[in-house]
Amino acid sequence: MKPCAALLAASLTATPLAAQQVIEQVEVPQAVLNLFAQSGAIIDTAVAWTLDWSDRPQDELLVQLSLASPTGGNAVTLHHQFVHFEASGPVLGQEVLMPGVGLESLNLYANGVLLVVYEYLDTDARCCPSGRAQFFLEKPAQ
Numbered sequence: 127m128k129p130c131a132a133l134l135a136a137s138l139t140a141t142p143l144a145a146q147q148v149i150e151q152v153e154v155p156q157a158v159l160n161l162f163a164q165s166g167a168i169i170d171t172a173v174a175w176t177l178d179w180s181d182r183p184q185d186e187l188l189v190q191l192s193l194a195s196p197t198g199g200n201a202v203t204l205h206h207q208f209v210h211f212e213a214s215g216p217v218l219g220q221e222v223l224m225p226g227v228g229l230e231s232l233n234l235y236a237n238g239v240l241l242v243v244y245e246y247l248d249t250d251a252r253c254c255p256s257g258r259a260q261f262f263l264e265k266p267a268q
Contacts, residue, residue: 149175149232149239154189158209158216168194170202174209175232177239179265186210186219186266188239190229204228208266220266227255238264 154172162169171192178185191205204227208219224243233240240262244255 149177149234152176152187154187155216158187158189161209161216161218162189162191166196167191167205168196170194173229175229175239177208177234179234180236184211187216188222188229188232222263224261224263230258235262238262 151173152175154174158174159169159172162172169191172189174187174189176185176187187209189207189209191207192202193205195201195203206222206224206229208222209216210219211217224241227244227246230242230244232242240260243259243261245257245259246255247257250256
């Protein structure tokens with residue numbers, strides 16, 4: 127299966143169902159990092175959250191990568207993507223475009239995830255966002 131090029135950006139909806147659980151960050155498996163590296167990504171840091179959907183045979187990951195600029199310097203961009211697992215290994219799923227400057231936490235629901243993202247307030251220094259915003263992201267199709 128080829129990686130899905132579809133972008134999931136506007137799937138933010140109103141209040142979700144009751145939360146199943148708060149999801150803690152996990153280390154990104156090396157096989158997943160290798161998959162991103164094969165595409166030419168220069169990975170600075172990586173974290174993931176395991177999404178254990180009760181209606182799916184395999185867990186999925188929501189991966190957050192901090193990607194270094196190929197031209198050098200200290201600028202990084204954040205990249206978020208779902209990854210699921212098949213017998214042959216990890217497979218890239220939908221890319222997630224989200225507001226904010228990175229994930230602080232997420233809660234798993236039957237129909238999606240509630241994301242808490244960092245965001246800059248008007249008085250924040252460029253280094254340090256102090257605001258938070260919440261967005262609901264519907265479960266990706268598989």
